[in-house]
Amino acid sequence: MFRAASKMASNCSLEASKRIISISHGYGKSEIESVTSALQxxxxxxxxxxxIYGVAALAQNREAVxxxxxxxxxxxxxxxxICVSELEEIEKWGRVSSVTKNILKDLLPGPMTVVLRRTTSLNPDLNPTTSVVGIRIPDNDFIRDLARACGQPLALTSANISSHRSTISIEEFKEIWPKIDLIADGGVLRDRTRQGSTVVDLSNDGAFKIxxxxxxxxxxxxxLRRKxxxxESK
Structure with a gap:
């Protein structure tokens, strides 16, 4: 029984490894196309x-979400x-005032998630119980190129089981490998704090909430304070 269980685990690991694309030393059109195809x-x-590492799906696809x-x-x-590739795309999914637009230019791209009032263009099945949405533009070329290639936002959350610690290498979320269609391996990430992005609510003019x-x-x-x-709302 032990041998059978070990063989089954080995087979699962081998099958999962076939779905890993290495981008730790760079990537090109073929890698972007492979991941885009899986998403589509x-x-x-x-x-x-x-x-940290994230798991992503097309935000406008109900079943994928x-x-x-x-x-x-x-x-x-x-x-x-959600994750988009460019600042100009944010206004399609979140409501942006003239002041907020300037703030976004100072915060993004970067390790921040900006919460705005959502627009009617966003998939109503994504976060259906709230009128706001968190939007990211990571300072990472691969995920921005991926969002650009998909032509729509990516629903993005951390690559772990909910409430487990955040991950900075693909080996740290092996337990969910069998459920993931494709893994882009970018090596060990630099943010050893595992804190993830700073989430700031800018949905109310003149105020912010961390x-x-x-x-x-x-x-x-x-x-936000100095410039x-x-x-700050509590």
Whole structure:
């Protein structure tokens, strides 16, 4: 029985390894096309970001978003952020005032998630219980090129089972490999704090609220308080 179990585990690991694409030493058109194809088929992929590893699906695909929640073992009422490639894309998915637009230029790309009031263009099945959405533009060329190739936002959350610690290498989320369609291996990521992005709510003009301190907390506070003189809500 032990031999059979070991063989089964070995086979699962071998099968999962066939779905790993190495991008730790660079990537090209073929790698982007492979991951894009998996997403467009409704799959969920694991990708490196500028903080920790994430799992992503097409945000506008209802079934793919549900699969993302299932992999995470996460309550669908807990919001998932979206990732876009360019600042200009944010206004399609979140409501942006003239002041907020300037703030976004100072915060993004970077390890921040900006929470804005969502627009009607966003998939209503994504975070259906809230009127806001978190938006990311990671300072990571691969995931931005991926979002650009897909032509729509990626639903993005951390590559781990919900409530488990964040991951900085693909080996750290092996338990969910069998459920993931493709894994982009970017090696061991630099953010050893595992804090993830700083999440800041900018949905109310003239004020901000830090939802999660994350790895860019001090930088975010400095920009919002010193440069824009925004009031912090508690």
């Amino acid at each position: 088929r409704g799959g969920v992929v694991a990708v490196p970001t500028d903080t 549900q699969k993302l929640y299932d992999i995470k073992g996460r309550n669908s009422e807990k919001p998932v952020a 939802i999660r301190e994350g790895c860019a907390y001090e930088k975010t506070l400095d920009i 824009y003189n925004l009031r």
